[in-house]
Amino acid sequence: MATTDRYGNTLHACTPEGAAHLDRAVEALLFFRPEVTGAVEDALAASPGSPDVQAFAAYLGTLGTEHTGAATARERFARYADGLDAAALPARERLHLAAAAACLDGDLHGAAGLLEELSLAHPRDALALFAGHQLDFLTGDAVRLRDRIGGALSAWGRADGHRGALLGMYAFGLEESGHYRRAEEAGLAALERHPADVWAVHAVTHTYEMQGRIAEGVAFLDARAGHWGSGNYLTVHNWWHYALYALEAGAEETALRVYDAAVHRPESAGLAMELLDAAALLWRLRLAGREEPERWARLADAWEARADPPFYAFNDAHAVMAYVGAGRPGAAEALIADRRRWLAGDAAGPAPSNRAMTAEIGLPVCEALLAQGRGDHAAVVRLLWPVRRRLHAFGGSHAQRDAVQRTLLESALAAGDHDRARLLLSERDGLRPDSPYNWLGRARLADAIGDAALAAVARGRAEGALKGLRPAAPGLVPVPDPTR
Template identity: 30%
Template sequence: MLKDAQGLVVTTDSANAIAGINHFIDQMLGYGKDAETVVLQAIAADPTCALANAYAAAYYLTQENRKAWQLALPYLQTAQQYCTKITPREQLYVQAISAWTNQEIDVAIAIHEEITNRFPRDLISVQQGQYHYFYTGNKDKLLEIAQKVLLSNPENHYLSGMVAFGLEQCHQLQAAEKMARQAIALNRYDPWAHHAIAHVMETQGRVDEGIAWMESFADTWENCNSMLYTHNWWHIALYYLQLENYQKVLKLYDTHIWERANKQSPKDQVGAISLLLRLELCGVNVENRWQSISPYLYSRIDEHALPFQDLHYVYALTKAGHHDWVNQMLQNMQYHTLNINPFLRRSWIEVAIPAARGMVAHAKGDFHTTVTELKPVLPRLHEIGGSHAQRVLFEQVYQDVVLSAQKQSWDYAMS
C-alpha cells in the first residue's frame, strides 16, 4: 500500500497509479480539463485499484447525463469487485459512489459525512459532499462539511475556496471574501476561489470591481474544464448585463460561453440558456441562438439528471419552437417521479414540475399560467439546487410577468 498526496493510504503497489490519483485529485479540486485523462492513466497503471476505479465512476457521474452514467458503471463494478481487500476509507468511498449511481443521494451524503469525520484530509469526499448539498439546496450543510476539516488541512487553498463558496451561499459575504482571498494568495490559479468572490461582488453590487477582478484572472482559466471556464465568464457577463451593455454580453456569449462550451455538457448548456433568457428579459433580441442550442437538448428530454437543469431545458426547447419535445419532456418528468428515491421525489413533484410548467408558460407568453405555477413554488426553489445567482432567474421570470400585467392594466386604464 502507498499514500496519496493527502497522506491517505491507497490500496495499490503502483507508484504510477498513485501519481495518477494525485493528479486526478488536483484536477478535480481545481476544475481542470484533464481529470478524465489522468484517472484513466491511474487505472491503466493498476487496473485492480478500487479507489482509482471509483474516482473514474465519480468523474463520469459529475457530468450529469445518461451517456456519462453509462461510462461510470463498469468502473464502479470494478471498484466493487476489489472492495473486500481495501481500506475502510476506500470501502466507504466506493459505497458513496454506488449510492450516487443509484440516485440514493441521502445515503451518499451520509457516507461522505462519515468519511470527512474519520478521514478529514479526504478533500475529494468533501467536494462531492458539497456537490450533493448544492443540488439538494442545503446551504448550511454545504458550508459545514468543508468548515469542519479546516484544522486538518492548514494552508490548503482548494479547501479555502470551498469554504468561501459555502460562506457566500450562507450570506456571510465578508468572511467569504476573506477566505477566498486567502486561497488566491496561496495560489493565483484557483478558479473556484475566483468564482466565490464573483458571487460576493455581484451580491454586493460591486459591478465595476467585479469585472476588473474576474477579468484580471481570466488568463488562468485556460486549463479549466469547460464548465468552470464558461461559468466564470458567465459571471462576467452578468456584470455587464447589470451595466446594460448588452452587446458586450452577446459578444461574451458568442466567444467565451457557448463558443467555448462542451456542447454536450448539461452544465454548459444550462449556463448558455440562462444567459439568453436574462438577455430576453432585458428586451434584447437574441436572434437564432435558441435554435442553435436546441439540437443538443433532445437527449435531455427523458434524462432528468437534476431538476434545476430541466427547468432550463424546457424553456429553451419552447423558445426554439419544439413544442412536441416540451410536452414529451413534461410528461416524462411525471413518469420519472414514480421511480426515484423518496428523498428526491418530493422536490420533483412539489417544486420542479410546477416550476417547469411555469417556465414553459412564460416562454409561450401565457402569463396567467406562469403566475399560477411559479408563485407557489418560488419560496421553495432552493430545494432543487443551484446558487443564489442562478436561482434568481426564476424570480426574474415571475417578476417579468407581474410587471407586464401591471403595464397592461395601466395601458387599459389610460385608454
C-alpha cells in the first residue's frame, strides 16, 4: 500500500515514519511554528530519498532570504540530485524538485510558476501552496498571491482541518490585492478555526493598517496577544505592525518600547527578516524628524556583521536605511557599488530574479535612500518617481513598501516640488482619509504654498484624527515579553 500524506497525496520513496514527520513539518510550517526545522530533519533521517522531503528542506533554506541557509540547502540538494533519474518520478514530485532547484538557483519567479502548475493538478498539496504563496510575497505578485490560494480552495472541504490555514493565506492575498472587506472576513474565519494562526492574524492586521483603522487594529492585536505575541516565526513582524499602529496614533515612545522589547533586542538573532522590520520602523521615525543614534548604530552593526552578498534586493534597501540612519554613508556606498559590479558581471549567471529586482528597483531605491541621508531631496524625487508604481517588483507588502513611498513624499515636500507632493498626498488621502500622517502632510504643503487657512484646516483634521485614536492608547502601552 502506497504511503500518503494527510492530504491524500501519494509519497514516493517515503516510509510511514517519514510521512508522519512530513505531516508534522507541514503543519508547523502552515502556522509558522519553530518546530518545523526539527520535523524536516526527522523526515530527512527517516526518508532521505523522498522528493517531497528534499524539496521541503530546499524551500526552508531559501524562503527566509538568508544566503547562508540557501547555501547549506543548495549543497544538500545537490548531493541528493546527483545521479537521480528525475524523469522516473511521479509528475507532482518532479515539479517539486524542479521548483526547489529553481529556488536554489535564485529563480524565484520560475519556481512560483512551477508550483502553480503543480497546484493545478494537485490543489491539496499544502506544501506547494505555502511555498508558492511565500514566493508570490517575495516577488511582490499580489494577484497570484491571491489567486494561487483562491484557485485551490474549492478542493478543500469545509470540514478539512487545515482549510483555515488556507483561508489565512487567502486573506493576505486578498488584502494585498485591495479587497479589504473580503480579506478581513477570510482572516477572521481562519482565526475562528485556529486562533493561533499567526499568518491570519498578520493578514487581518494588514487590512486595518491599509484602511487606517488603527484603533480597531490595536484592539484586535491586544485581544489576541497570547496567540501571536511570542514563540512563532512571525512574532517580530507582528510586533512591528503593532509599533506602526503606535506611530500612527502619535505614540512614538510606545513604538520605541515595542522596538526595544520585541523588534530589535540584544538577543535578536540577526535574521534579515527581523532586521528589515527594525530598519523600516526607525526610518519612519527618522522621516518624522526623530533621530535615534544609538539604536541606529546597533542596527547598522547587525547588518554589517551579516556581510551579505547579492541575494535579495529588498533586504539591501533596508541595510542601506540602517547605514544612512547610523551616519555611515560609506557602508551604503560600498553596498551599492558591490551590487553594481555584480550586475555588470555575467548577465546569464544565477539569481535571475534578484538581478532583475536589483537593476530595476533595488539600486534606484538604495541610491534614493542615500541621497535622502545627504539632504539631496531633488535626487530622491528623480530616483523614486519613475519606480514608485513598480516598487512591488522587488517584494514585500504595501505596508512595508510604504517606508519608501513616504521617503518620496517627504523629499518632494522638502524639495518644494509642490505639484508632486499634492498628487502623492491626494493618492494617500483616497486610501486612508482619516490618517493623521496624511493630514499633517497636507498642512505642511499648505504652509509651503502660503495657504494659511488650508493649513489650519488640515492640522485640525489631523488633531481630530489623533483624538479619535487616543482611546486605543492604553492598549499600546503593555508589551508582553516576546521570549516567553
